[in-house]
Amino acid sequence: MESFWDVLWFIFISYLFIAYLMVLFHVIVDIFRDDSTGGFVKALWTLALIFIPFLTLLIYVIAKGRGMAERSMQQAKAARASQEAYIRDVAASSPGARSATPVEQVAQAKSLLDSGAITAAEFESMKAAALGGTRATPVLSS
The missing domain is CATH 1.20.5 (Single alpha-helices involved in coiled-coils or other helix-helix interfaces)
Structure with missing residues (x-):
């Protein structure tokens, strides 16, 4: 790397690559989280992501972006509800947490x-x- 602009260009390209990998992994997780899609279609999406990654990623985000967001929100709500239930359970079973009848x-x-x-x-x-x-x-x- 010979100049400041080469370093800046390297940082920019590295940022884009990391962002691409994050979106790619998010899409892969979403493919297998989607209950409305059959196994054959999931396999096709996965193969397409392996052989034509950028174009497939772009098509998937455009076609199923709204569903991705909804499934992500549902998972976050389920995780939050599970955590709150766990906290209530632990708090209720702790000594002195329950008032005597x-x-x-x-x-x-x-x-x-x-x-x-x-x-x-x-x-x-x-x-x-x-x-x-x-x-x-x-x-x-x-």
Whole structure:
């Protein structure tokens, strides 16, 4: 490389080649993601991409560009929904993530009363709060 323009030209050509490869791989993935296309047609598109790559790529993007975008959006939505379901599942199964039911709250208060940690008045207050739907923080007597 003898001059600045040779370096600039090399960078430009390299950029175009990398962009071409990215579009090519995206099209190959889309060919096999498309459920409406049969196996024979997928094989023809793939062979055409191997033997006449640039022209086939251009024709595929023009002919199926809208479908490519729709399938890509559907996959992104499915991935997002799957990720959100996983996060909800993990969050729900973590300790302390789920609030106790009123029955569990009364049972906990009864066990505290039986152990002598709270008084009968505090037990009644906690029981009323649990059955009333409000969450009370008991004040433990010393």
